Each structure stands twice: as structure tokens, then as C-alpha cells.
Amino acid sequence: MNIHLISLFHSQDAKKYGVDKILTPFIEDVKILENSGMKVSFADQPIYGTIAQVTGDNLGLNSVLGYVESFSANHYCRMCLIDKASAQTAFSESDPRVMLQTRSTNEEHFSHLVENPREKSCFGIKRNSVLNSLSYFKVSDNFVFDIMHDILEGVGQYEIKLLFEYLKQNFISFENILQRVYAFNYGFMDKKNRPTGVNIFSTGNGIGLNASQTLCLIQNLPLIFGDIVPEGDRHWHLLLLLLHIVNIVFSPCITEGMTVFLKHLIEEHHRLFTVLYPQNNLIPKHHFMIHYPECMCQIGPLVHVWSMRYEAKQIL
Numbered sequence: 001m002n003i004h005l006i007s008l009f010h011s012q013d014a015k016k017y018g019v020d021k022i023l024t025p026f027i028e029d030v031k032i033l034e035n036s037g038m039k040v041s042f043a044d045q046p047i048y049g050t051i052a053q054v055t056g057d058n059l060g061l062n063s064v065l066g067y068v069e070s071f072s073a074n075h076y077c078r079m080c081l082i083d084k085a086s087a088q089t090a091f092s093e094s095d096p097r098v099m100l101q102t103r104s105t106n107e108e109h110f111s112h113l114v115e116n117p118r119e120k121s122c123f124g125i126k127r128n129s130v131l132n133s134l135s136y137f138k139v140s141d142n143f144v145f146d147i148m149h150d151i152l153e154g155v156g157q158y159e160i161k162l163l164f165e166y167l168k169q170n171f172i173s174f175e176n177i178l179q180r181v182y183a184f185n186y187g188f189m190d191k192k193n194r195p196t197g198v199n200i201f202s203t204g205n206g207i208g209l210n211a212s213q214t215l216c217l218i219q220n221l222p223l224i225f226g227d228i229v230p231e232g233d234r235h236w237h238l239l240l241l242l243l244h245i246v247n248i249v250f251s252p253c254i255t256e257g258m259t260v261f262l263k264h265l266i267e268e269h270h271r272l273f274t275v276l277y278p279q280n281n282l283i284p285k286h287h288f289m290i291h292y293p294e295c296m297c298q299i300g301p302l303v304h305v306w307s308m309r310y311e312a313k314q315i316l
């Protein structure tokens with residue numbers, strides 16, 4: 001039986017009071033559920049339970065689980081111990097440099113921090129989260145990645161921007177690119193999600209779209225620009241690889257075989273990216289993608305744990 005417990009708190013409160021302090025009353029309740037169980041009317045025996053997974057966006061998860069709260073840190077990944085430089089050339093979990101965070105490595109790093117209180121973090125771990133006080137759940141058992149922020153507000157927009165620059169250098173002007181994007185008929189179902197206000201000149205990695213608009217645009221890019229790109233174009237191939245990845249990652253149900261295929265797609269995609277854009281770095285969200293296949297094997301399709309629904313309910 002799955003019960004979704006939603007504990008929403010504002011990042012400003014987390015900063016003011018500390019995440020662990022906010023979570024403690026909730027964790028005390030979960031401990032009762034783990035040890036004494038809960039009496040229910042439809043069963044003679046009490047029902048026991050614990051936390052299955054904690055969901056949230058990257059910063060929220062790193063903060064709740066006790067990892068570093070900066071993605072420019074040397075060890076920013078909550079899933080593995082890789083450093084920032086090696087992450088540029090490690091394209092799958094099979095790479096020997098990708099050593100996964102486990103209960104035992106976490107405990108080693110916690111004790112290192114206790115022995116060396118001057119150090120602020122150790123292999124991405126900043127503190128021992130209150131979640132680790134539970135008997136049947138530890139932070140290393142959490143396999144959630146937020147595909148909305150990773151792909152739709154991260155990798156997707158970053159690569160659309162680079163593709164537009166490539167199209168501008170070789171085929172059509174920025175004005176024509178925008179004209180095609182705005183004039184395209186996205187159909188009745190995607191009418192509300194059609195991209196508006198595309199900002200190709202923004203200084204960051206994005207192009208100023210929200211998550212739904214990015215998904216709409218990325219899925220229609222082959223129809224919008226397919227006629228001007230010659231067959232066999234490698235930049236176009238990179239887009240098609242990303243689309244294959246998006247189709248699997250955003251699917252509400254998947255097979256084990258699909259996760260193996262996904263692993264090879266991500267590896268090929270990242271390798272080709274580094275060949276085509278040697279002057280551009282892979283962003284941390286690219287690195288998170290290499291963990292998707294295994295995480296999907298562990299907890300199922302990631303689309304069921306994304307932040308899309310929470311952000312729709314955000315109180316500003």
C-alpha cells in the first residue's frame with residue numbers, strides 16, 4: 001500500500017529553521033509507523049510502513065537528503081561520488097569512475113565530517129540527514145530525479161539554443177528561426193503549450209520557455225526545421241537522440257529492455273555532444289541523466305515523481 005505524504009515547506013523557512021528541524025515531527029510519526037504500526041478498521045493487525053521515496057527538485061532533494069546545496073561544487077551528485085571534471089567524460093554508470101553512493105560510503109563520509117568538523121562537505125555529503133534516523137529508509141535508497149527540471153528546464157533548452165545557433169550559422173537567420181517557431185501549427189492539443197517569447201539571446205543556458213512549452217517545442221522541432229537540414233547531419237542526429245531519450249524518460253510505463261536501450265542512447269548522446277560542442281561543457285543535469293536507467297529500474301518511470309504537479313500548486 002502506498003500513501004503519499006506531502007510535506008511542503010518554503011526554502012526560506014528551511015534556511016531560517018533548518019530542514020532537519022522542520023522534518024523532525026514528521027520523522028517521529030514515521031518512526032511510530034515503522035515500530036508500532038497503525039491500527040486500521042479493515043485489518044486485525046496494525047499496518048507498518050516507512051518512507052518509500054522522497055521527491056522534489058534537485059536543490060530541494062540535495063537539501064533534504066543532506067547533500068551539498070550547490071551544483072558548482074566538486075562533488076554535486078547525490079547518486080555517485082564522481083568529481084566535476086570526470087563528469088565531463090563519464091557517459092554511463094558502467095564507467096569505473098562512477099562509484100555509487102551507498103549506505104556504507106555515506107556512513108564513512110559522515111564519520112569523516114564528525115572527525116574533521118572544519119570540513120564543510122565530504123564527497124558531496126554535508127550533514128547526516130534526520131531521514132537516516134529511520135530504521136528502514138536511508139538517503140542512499142532515494143532514486144528520484146526530477147525530469148522536469150533536468151530535461152525540460154535544463155538539457156532540453158540548452159541544446160535547443162545550441163541547435164538554433166548552428167542553424168543560424170549554416171542555414172537560416174535567427175529571424176527566420178523565430179518565424180518558423182511562432183508560425184507553426186502545434187495542433188489543438190498543444191495550443192496552450194505553444195512556445196512564446198523564445199529568447200535566443202539570453203545569457204544563461206535556457207531560452208526563456210516553461211517546461212510545457214519546451215516539451216511542445218522539442219517534440220515538434222523535426223517538423224519545423226526538418227526540411228532545411230541535410231540528411232546525415234550530426235547536429236540533427238544529436239537532436240533525434242535527445243528526442244528518443246525524451247520519449248522513453250517521459251513514458252508513463254516502461255520495460256526493463258527500454259532502460260537498457262536508454263542507457264545506450266544517453267551514452268551515445270553525451271559522447272556526440274562533447275564531439276560537436278567541444279567548447280561547451282556538459283551541465284550537471286546531463287550527468288544526472290546517466291543515472292536514469294538504473295533509477296527507473298529501481299522505482300519505475302520517473303515521470304511519476306517529477307515536480308510538475310508540485311510547481312502547479314506553488315504558493316508565491
Ligand SMILES: [Zn+2]
Binds near residue numbers: 077287288291
Ligand atoms: Zn552521479
